[in-house]
Amino acid sequence: MSGAEQRGRRNTELGEEPLGDRLPTLVAEPPGPRSLEMGERLGEVESRNVTFLGPEFPVFWSEARGANVRDVDGNVYVDLTGAFGVAAAGHAHPRIVAALEAQSARLVHGMGDVHPPEGKLAFLEHLGALVPWSEPRTVLASSGSEAVEVALKTALLATGRSGVVAFTGGYHGLTLGALSTTAREDFRAPFLPRLPRDVSFAPFPDSLRFGESAGRAALDALDRILAELEERGTPPGAILVEPIQGRAGVRVPPRGFLGEVARRARDAEALLVFDEIFTGFGRTGSIFAFEEEGVVPDLLCLGKAMGGGLPLSACVGPREVMDAWPPSAGEALHTSTFLGHPLACASASAFLDVMEEEALPERARLEGDRFRSRLRDELEACPWVGEVRGRGLFLGVELIHTGADAEGEGRDEASSPRPRPWAGAGAHLATRLLRRGLLVLPAGDRGEVVELTPPLTIDRRQLDWAGSVLVEEIHQLRR
Ligand SMILES: Cc1ncc(COP(=O)(O)O)c(C=O)c1O
Structure with missing residues (x-):
């Protein structure tokens, strides 16, 4: 027992x-x-x-x-x-607690990016089977903010451009890179001198106030921002969006909005990054919220529920995008002490089993x-x-x-x-x-x-x- x-x-x-x-x-x-x-x-x-x-x-x-x-x-x-x-x-x-008890009796901490714990591999394989790419590649981390940092770094490596277009109301975390894309003024104001300046905020549709025209108006504003960035010679490397905004107050964009954003990202040759840290793993009625919209991003940020209660996050993308990272020559360019932590991976693997078995x-x-x-x-x-x-x-x-x-x-x-x-x-x-x-x-x-x-x-x-x-x-x- x-x-x-x-x-x-x-x-x-x-x-x-x-x-x-x-x-x-x-x-x-x-x-x-x-x-x-x-x-x-x-x-x-x-x-x-x-x-x-x-x-x-x-x-x-x-x-x-x-x-x-x-x-x-x-x-x-x-x-x-x-x-x-x-x-x-x-x-x-109980299933997650049992997995944690078994794991803690065997290996509590390992060496994530040096001598990997076996549970990291098992988890990555399971996660890889859930995402929409045939050859997914993942960087694991501990907090949602760090997953966003990895996405921002990936976009820079893949496109050579550091600029980002994010959305009003968007929340992507509070570490400095992630904070530069988080729209909340109260979080940003004290740290503005530390924040990268090449982030533009497009309006997220607000249907309560602008009714049916909200999506159209938001897309027109996005078009203006993209045109201006292009004119200045600073097109963005990423468009970063929550498919449903969480901390902004659970704001659902009108149907078709994400598809239109995806089209614009493609035209601007920017990566489309979906932050599904809050929405992922079943919360919105599908494993990922983007499934409802039939839009596949270039990168996916995951966290929160994924760890089954332990701190675990991820930036996942298809191999052709993630291979913007060079092969490791002995030092990972982005890693951390607790990357692929055995307890977090055991808990996360058990959580994925529960998510599937209990539908x-x-x-x-x-x-x-x-x-x-x-x-x-x-x-x-x-x-x-x-x-x-x-x-x-x-x-x-x-x-x-x-x-x-x-x-x-x-x-x-x-x-x-x-x-x-x-x-x-x-x-x-x-x-x-x-x-x-x-x-x-x-x-x-x-x-x-x-x-x-x-x-x-x-x-x-x-x-x-x-x-x-x-x-x-x-x-x-x-x-
Ligand atoms: C959509 C989204 N992205 C990123 C984050 C940041 O995650 P963390 O608090 O784990 O750094 C959050 C946290 O609420 C979030 O809701």
Whole structure:
């Protein structure tokens, strides 16, 4: 019996329903006294910018399984964050835990790019069978940001050009190269002098504000940017885009948009890079979000769910693109100490098995469609809900101003006011929901969205309960 199974049995023997598919149990109003006390201690040891510490936030996690999290005060929550979308197979899936236990008994750390651990090969072969190229080549890394760094380096090697076109709202990570392509001003402003300047931002379609013409307007703007770069003699080496923007508030572009971006990348002889770090591995109802659009990129950035809970990321592309990297002459040009870490590769291989055997993409589509339809129906009449959007179990609810403050700058074609984002409403709602036993995260440039990215294994009863609580709290937001 694995350690995970033993723990599950222990809980049951204690007369407690094991964590996984439970509804919440709150024993102390969150954050309880232990979380508050730990928050004070954390403030004494961690740099003050890292964890937001307040009287209502956060709770310290002690245990998680399936779609349940238990905090240090003993409160049990339903998790609609998937811990940043990572826990696609559910927290501590027994199969992944067993693979980790077996691996840690054999080889904890290896020499990724020198004497490779055997598990690196097994994982790369499995990953290679999922991507759309017959001869894929991969560089592994640990964080999503680093996968984006590798994509940017690959584009420079392949095209000889360092310029990048990225999109407004786009989030690609916070290391300096990745940050130069991340559009959020608050993340960029303090570090501007360190950031490469050859990144242009094209507008990502915003259908809530610009309706059906959003895609067209965004493509026209992209055309203008590309023409200007061409005129200046600095065409881009890459066009970098999230097929569905995540941290921008789960923004889905209109159908056909990605195909049009792909055409422009081809015409500009730039690499088309899809950042599927958030969307990949079933979250949107297919293994990769690009499958829905029938567009194949030149490079794919992967991370988050891929590691099954351990830090693992990748930049993958077809051999003809990735062979822009020269053969190794003894020193890899891009590597890191933990590249191809045996525990991360074991966990990731087990995750891929679970994704396939439990048909997680299909589950995400089925449950996601159902959940989104329900939220749309029950929130349709709520004046401060701008949009319920997303695909699969990658959903966002945008909150907007109503009444006198409703009108944003300008008007759309039909001359009706453009909805104005309700800044901070996502965080406010997240705090209220925490007190109901539901974990969600805010998203959007101004924190105007609640982002819903639960484990793809979440039980229907949990989703139904979460839907009721979410709808109730959203309706009550203004009262
Ligand atoms: C689309 C996307 N790209 C890149 C990143 C950066 O990944 P990491 O935080 O692992 O560096 C994120 C993280 O949220 C992301 O959502």
